[in-house]
Amino acid sequence: xxxxxxxxxxxxxxxxxxxRLRVMVLDLRMSxxxxxxxxxxxxxxxxxxxxxxxxxxANGDFxxxxxxxxxxxx
Numbered sequence: 062x063x064x065x066x067x068x069x070x071x072x073x074x075x076x077x078x079x080x081r082l083r084v085m086v087l088d089l090r091m092s093x094x095x096x097x098x099x100x101x102x103x104x105x106x107x108x109x110x111x112x113x114x115x116x117x118x119a120n121g122d123f124x125x126x127x128x129x130x131x132x133x134x135x
Contacts, residue, residue, distance in 0.1 A: 065091075065099055066102065066103060068089065069085075069096065069099050069100065069103065070103060072088065072089060073128060073129065073130040076129075076130075078127075078129070079112065079127040079128055079129030079130070080127065081125050081126070081127055081128075082096070082100075082125070082128065083125075100128055107131060107133050108130065109128055109129065109130060109131060110128070110129050110130075111126050111127065111128050111129070112129060113126055114126070114127055
């Protein structure tokens with residue numbers, strides 16, 4: 062596991078209920094594309110899961126995706 066993957070996984074471990082992608086980009090100071098590349102790899106190996114939080118389209122809320130640590134250790 063690379064240092065960047067460890068940093069992202071450590072950040073998600075510290076968040077009990079997961080975190081939104083846009084907040085993770087700001088907190089980790091990474092570009093969105095780099096962060097998504099890391100999250101895709103972690104998700105593929107089962108370390109991270111994503112939860113779709115639906116929004117109320119009638120009020121203009123489009124919802125978001127939340128990333129959560131699955132509890133799997135390396």
